[in-house]
Amino acid sequence: MYVTPPKLSFTTQVLPLPYPKEDFTGKTVLITGANTGLGLEAARHFVRLNARKVILGCRDVEKGNAAKRDIEATNHVDGIKDPARVEMWQVDLASFDSVKAFCERAAKLERLDIVIENAGILGMTYAEAEGYERITTVNVISTWLMALLLLPVLRATKDKFYAGSSPESQDSDVPHLVIVGSNAHFYTIFDGRDAPSIMEHYRGDSDMFHRYANTKLISLFFAREVATQILERKSRGKSEVVLNVVEPGSCKTQLLREKESWPWAYKAFVTVGFGLVGRTAEMGSRTYVAAASAGWKSHGLYLEDCKLSTPHEFVESAEGAKLQKKIYGELIEVLEKISPGVTENI
Numbered sequence: 158m159y160v161t162p163p164k165l166s167f168t169t170q171v172l173p174l175p176y177p178k179e180d181f182t183g184k185t186v187l188i189t190g191a192n193t194g195l196g197l198e199a200a201r202h203f204v205r206l207n208a209r210k211v212i213l214g215c216r217d218v219e220k221g222n223a224a225k226r227d228i229e230a231t232n233h234v235d236g237i238k239d240p241a242r243v244e245m246w247q248v249d250l251a252s253f254d255s256v257k258a259f260c261e262r263a264a265k266l267e268r269l270d271i272v273i274e275n276a277g278i279l280g281m282t283y284a285e286a287e288g289y290e291r292i293t294t295v296n297v298i299s300t301w302l303m304a305l306l307l308l309p310v311l312r313a314t315k316d317k318f319y320a321g322s323s324p325e326s327q328d329s330d331v332p333h334l335v336i337v338g339s340n341a342h343f344y345t346i347f348d349g350r351d352a353p354s355i356m357e358h359y360r361g362d363s364d365m366f367h368r369y370a371n372t373k374l375i376s377l378f379f380a381r382e383v384a385t386q387i388l389e390r391k392s393r394g395k396s397e398v399v400l401n402v403v404e405p406g407s408c409k410t411q412l413l414r415e416k417e418s419w420p421w422a423y424k425a426f427v428t429v430g431f432g433l434v435g436r437t438a439e440m441g442s443r444t445y446v447a448a449a450s451a452g453w454k455s456h457g458l459y460l461e462d463c464k465l466s467t468p469h470e471f472v473e474s475a476e477g478a479k480l481q482k483k484i485y486g487e488l489i490e491v492l493e494k495i496s497p498g499v500t501e502n503i
């Protein structure tokens with residue numbers, strides 16, 4: 158049973174997206190998975206657009222340092238004066254301790270204006286990381302562990318530098334937490350939806366073909382609930398920050414790096430499809446800059462093609478609303494075991 162009628166956006170795939178012109182002067186931007194692909198190109202945009210500090214969160218130190226040098230070299234002509242503006246920080250989302258150490262370091266920043274949680278993997282072979290299936294660990298558990306650990310840092314930045322901004326003001330100049338989603342969530346059999354525990358179901362090796370899409374769907378549900386909670390907690394004296402989910406479109410990156418192990422028909426389909434209509438990483442990365450400056454109007458919402466969009470109708474259905482609560486409760490339980498008290502950060 159498919160959750161979806163498939164969503165095909167071939168037209169927007171091949172049309173150019175608006176070239177980012179926003180100004181990020183003074184801001185600190187953190188992007189995970191920034192050594193290659195969409196993360197690298199987004200980081201390059203933020204440096205060009207005057208961010209005071211751009212932190213590349215990278216699993217591999219050598220690749221991360223190479224990315225830093227690459228950004229500094231290509232931005233030189235645009236007037237980059239202080240190469241220290243780009244920093245490479247190691248983080249491995251397959252390790253909860255690594256994520257925690259990374260966030261502890263980030264908590265010492267003077268300010269943190271934009272977090273783009275971009276690091277992710279697409280695979281079909283089963284392997285474990287931290288006792289969970291590795292794609293679930295990286296794309297869901299560690300992504301949200303990091304998000305909740307960084308929320309107080311974004312909030313503190315909001316209180317210090319953006320005191321006048323609020324959902325009522327509807328401006329775009331406010332700290333943003335951007336979670337990278339995917340339209341793959343339109344194409345999944347969400348096989349765990351009726352399982353007594355969805356997180357336990359995805360700890361195992363069921364339906365690895367749709368695993369990536371399922372992780373993006375779970376993350377989307379969780380994002381929507383956290384966004385709701387962020388607004389509700391204002392009554393407890395907590396300030397709000399913008400949380401949104403961005404789909405970059407199908408892009409020619411290293412995301413398909415494991416495709417040799419895929420069923421041949423699917424491999425052929427994606428190879429031809431991405432070859433014909435795949436965006437360059439730079440084009441796709443424009444969606445990140447748009448999401449990071451979309452403002453309050455994007456809170457809790459889904460963006461694609463550099464504008465507000467809608468997720469699959471199932472996500473917004475009555476059944477989806479129930480699943481959203483269930484997923485939230487289950488994932489919070491997992492996160493609380495990894496970092497007791499983390500729920501209070503929302």
Ligand SMILES: NC(=O)c1ccc[n+]([C@@H]2O[C@H](COP(=O)([O-])OP(=O)(O)OC[C@H]3O[C@@H](n4cnc5c(N)ncnc54)[C@H](OP(=O)(O)O)[C@@H]3O)[C@@H](O)[C@H]2O)c1
Nearest residue numbers: 190194195216249250251275276277339407408410411412
């Ligand atoms: N490309 C597309 O068509 C497309 C479409 C929709 C959504 N997305 C999403 O866009 C995001 C970026 O993907 P991409 O297309 O740019 O793919 P990519 O070129 O493969 O880049 C993925 C990045 O994530 C990093 N990463 C993977 N596992 C990690 C871990 N355990 N810890 C830290 N970093 C890790 C990778 O680091 P290493 O290089 O060291 O492995 C790399 O920097 C992903 O979340 C993906 O799901 C992509």
